Amino acid sequence: MKPTYLMLPTALMLALTAPVPAGLAEYRLVIKNHRFNPANLVIPAGQKIKLVIENLDPTAEEFESHQLNREKIVPANGKTSVFLGPLDPGTYPFFGEFNPKTATGNIIVK
Amino acid sequence: MLSAALIVFREVLEAALIIGIVLTATRGVAGRARSIALGIAAGIGGACLVAYFADTLAQAAQGVGPELFNAGVLLVAVAMLAWHNLWMVQHGRALAKEMNQVGQAVSTGNRPVQVLAVVVALAVLREGAEVVLFMYGIAAAGTDTGTLFMGGLLGIVTGVTVGGALYIGLLRIPTRHLFAVTSGLLVLLAAGMAAQASAFLIQAGLLPAIKPVLWDTSAVLSEKSLFGQMLHTLVGYVDRPTGMQLLVYLFAVALIGGLTLAARTPGRIRTAGVFAVATLAVALLTLFTASPVHAGHKVYYPKVEQGETEIELRGHANYDKDPAIDNAQSYKIGVGHGFTDFWFTELYAEVKKDAGNSSYATEAYEWENLFQLTEPGKYWADMGINIEYSHARKSTDPNEWELIPIVQKQLGQQLITLNVPFVRETGNNAAKKWELEYAWQYKWLGNPALEFGFEGYGKLGDATHWSPSSMQKHQLGPSLFGKIKTDVRHAWKYQLGILFGLSASTPEKTLYGRLEYEF
Numbered sequence: 001m002k003p004t005y006l007m008l009p010t011a012l013m014l015a016l017t018a019p020v021p022a023g024l025a026e027y028r029l030v031i032k033n034h035r036f037n038p039a040n041l042v043i044p045a046g047q048k049i050k051l052v053i054e055n056l057d058p059t060a061e062e063f064e065s066h067q068l069n070r071e072k073i074v075p076a077n078g079k080t081s082v083f084l085g086p087l088d089p090g091t092y093p094f095f096g097e098f099n100p101k102t103a104t105g106n107i108i109v110k
Numbered sequence: 111m112l113s114a115a116l117i118v119f120r121e122v123l124e125a126a127l128i129i130g131i132v133l134t135a136t137r138g139v140a141g142r143a144r145s146i147a148l149g150i151a152a153g154i155g156g157a158c159l160v161a162y163f164a165d166t167l168a169q170a171a172q173g174v175g176p177e178l179f180n181a182g183v184l185l186v187a188v189a190m191l192a193w194h195n196l197w198m199v200q201h202g203r204a205l206a207k208e209m210n211q212v213g214q215a216v217s218t219g220n221r222p223v224q225v226l227a228v229v230v231a232l233a234v235l236r237e238g239a240e241v242v243l244f245m246y247g248i249a250a251a252g253t254d255t256g257t258l259f260m261g262g263l264l265g266i267v268t269g270v271t272v273g274g275a276l277y278i279g280l281l282r283i284p285t286r287h288l289f290a291v292t293s294g295l296l297v298l299l300a301a302g303m304a305a306q307a308s309a310f311l312i313q314a315g316l317l318p319a320i321k322p323v324l325w326d327t328s329a330v331l332s333e334k335s336l337f338g339q340m341l342h343t344l345v346g347y348v349d350r351p352t353g354m355q356l357l358v359y360l361f362a363v364a365l366i367g368g369l370t371l372a373a374r375t376p377g378r379i380r381t382a383g384v385f386a387v388a389t390l391a392v393a394l395l396t397l398f399t400a401s402p403v404h405a406g407h408k409v410y411y412p413k414v415e416q417g418e419t420e421i422e423l424r425g426h427a428n429y430d431k432d433p434a435i436d437n438a439q440s441y442k443i444g445v446g447h448g449f450t451d452f453w454f455t456e457l458y459a460e461v462k463k464d465a466g467n468s469s470y471a472t473e474a475y476e477w478e479n480l481f482q483l484t485e486p487g488k489y490w491a492d493m494g495i496n497i498e499y500s501h502a503r504k505s506t507d508p509n510e511w512e513l514i515p516i517v518q519k520q521l522g523q524q525l526i527t528l529n530v531p532f533v534r535e536t537g538n539n540a541a542k543k544w545e546l547e548y549a550w551q552y553k554w555l556g557n558p559a560l561e562f563g564f565e566g567y568g569k570l571g572d573a574t575h576w577s578p579s580s581m582q583k584h585q586l587g588p589s590l591f592g593k594i595k596t597d598v599r600h601a602w603k604y605q606l607g608i609l610f611g612l613s614a615s616t617p618e619k620t621l622y623g624r625l626e627y628e629f
Contacts, residue, residue: 048487066558066593069520070486073416073451083487088522098598 024050024083029063031055031074034099042108045089054079062097068107071097085109113299114258117244118265119272120296121237125153126273129230133277149227153234160235161242178314184307187247190240191300192366195293247303293370295345301362302346308358319352325469326350407609407622409527409551409565412494412516414482416451419629420444422458426622428465435617438465442476454480460500473507476500491519496529508535523555532573544573553591561591565607583616585609601628 027049030037034057043049053063055074063082064071074080087109096103129146241262249258311317328349331338341347346359407426425441439462446456458476463469476498483493494516501509514531529549535541547570553563566586571577589607596602603626611618 067523067555069525069555071413071415072486081485083485085487100598 026050026052029053031057031061034102036103036105039105040108042110045109046086048085051082051084064097065094067092114248114261115264118241118262119269121241122266122269123273125234125237130277145227146230149230150234152231153238156235157238160239181307181310184247184303187244188300188304190243191296195296195370297367298345300366301359304362305346305355305359308354317354319354322352323350324353324356409549410496410516410529412482412492412518414448414452414454416448418448420446420626422626424624426620428617429619430617433466435465439463452482472503474500474502491517493517506538508540509537510535525553525555527551546570546573559592559594563589565589580614582613584612585616599629
């Protein structure tokens with residue numbers, strides 16, 4: 001029995017789930033009439049942020065961005081949060097999966 | 111006989127519907143009955159003329175050899191059927207409207223009653239000419255004249271009956287549904303004809319068989335039996351198909367079926383094209399290629415989407431100089447659903463073909479449970495775990511548990527994912543130890559429709575006691591990925607990749623692919 005082989009993945013897993021440092025910057029997005037507000041949200045580069053998405057519509061929406069690799073359901077009249085970054089400067093488009101024509105926007109990283 | 115009946119039924123019904131529309135629109139116009147009857151007669155006469163010349167043409171073409179001639183006729187019939195299906199879907203409604211307008215124009219006296227005869231004659235002629243062509247196709251596929259005649263007669267009688275009943279109002283089937291069903295049947299019929307054409311071309315030495323006998327189900331359902339023959343003519347069932355036949359069949363179904371569907375729902379042409387290409391790719395992959403390293407060439411992501419349903423087909427085939435592992439194939443087909451925002455479950459059936467064996471068999475049923483453990487982006491890396499249980503169909507084969515911890519890290523546009531499966535066999539002939547495997551993926555997040563990356567898979571042996579490096583299995587190679595949205599919450603996902611074996615006990619090349627439909 002060579003315990004080292006099992007210890008490696010165990011240690012890795014413990015390290016990976018280390019708690020998030022407190023005090024993450026929070027940003028807000030509001031969905032109303034199948035539109036995001038603000039449609040362009042500026043966030044700082046190289047920093048992890050917490051994006052709180054609030055849905056004021058009576059129908060569910062899904063926040064989706066391929067570039068950001070995120071897909072998250074926002075329940076009707078509810079809210080959810082998505083963690084982003086750290087990101088390089090640039091423009092990262094996102095859209096509402098259920099109303100892709102109207103619900104569009106960009107995360108602008110500066 | 112049934113295929114002849116189906117085609118004639120469909121054509122006669124179409125003609126009958128057109129006549130019915132004209133009759134309805136001209137109710138009370140003097141002399142309409144005579145005009146319409148004249149039109150029908152002229153149409154039938156014209157169709158007979160077409161049939162006569164078709165026969166002369168056929169005589170002349172006999173010179174090229176029966177295989178080639180038959181294949182040619184079949185392929186023309188396939189093309190016509192495909193075109194016909196598409197045309198009906200696209201223009202059926204417009205046609206009905208136009209007929210109505212002509213009818214009304216005659217009613218109000220704007221146009222002479224003789225116009226009716228011409229309209230009806232053209233409609234009957236067109237349908238009749240199609241019947242002739244399709245009948246040649248069926249005859250080329252090897253049905254004798256007597257049965258063909260009986261089938262045609264059956265088709266005429268049912269077509270006129272249904273058409274008449276619809277006109278009088280006895281039958282209130284929405285014609286839309288009727289056409290949808292017959293359209294579907296015609297797609298399969300056309301695909302069967304195309305496969306038959308490929309069989310003729312293989313006979314003539316113009317096409318490779320790929321595999322002489324892909325499977326043999328003659329013991330279960332012989333092509334010669336009554337039911338087998340029925341299935342053969344209607345949907346193209348063959349008890350001992352060649353690889354090429356299946357390939358052609360699948361491709362024809364995907365292409366014609368896809369295009370027909372696309373025509374019904376405008377703006378879906380691209381989906382149909384992608385579907386056809388993807389089917390062709392998967393079919394090619396499966397046929398030209400083959401278990402060895404797990405059936406699962408899939409790197410799992412630690413992400414679950416609530417409410418998403420997915421139908422998945424994946425497979426791989428190995429190539430090697432060593433016949434003990436060459437051309438082994440494995441496919442999984444599954445249906446899954448995300449019940450909560452952290453749990454996605456999927457059921458699979460696994461079909462395998464071992465190296466040196468030509469038959470496919472269902473090997474196992476699998477239950478997969480993917481858990482998302484962390485909120486994406488919250489921690490330094492995202493975590494998940496997949497717990498799979500695979501139940502072997504044969505009691506002599508071991509069952510299997512797989513625990514797969516999943517770690518994913520995003521660095522800007524780069525996505526790195528690692529799966530570490532711990533595999534344990536249980537039941538009869540089980541290895542009774544935990545074996546360690548790995549699977550990783552590097553992907554560049556670019557255009558969602560086409561992305562590029564690398565994947566690697568390996569088996570290290572006993573989890574606490576790795577095998578010597580020559581016995582370990584390591585594979586590495588490039589992959590293409592993509593997701594094509596067809597509608598709100600509807601998307602096709604695909605992956606195509608090739609893996610190169612890095613150790614002696616690994617197949618030299620493994621081709622693998624995955625096709626998913628999400629909704």
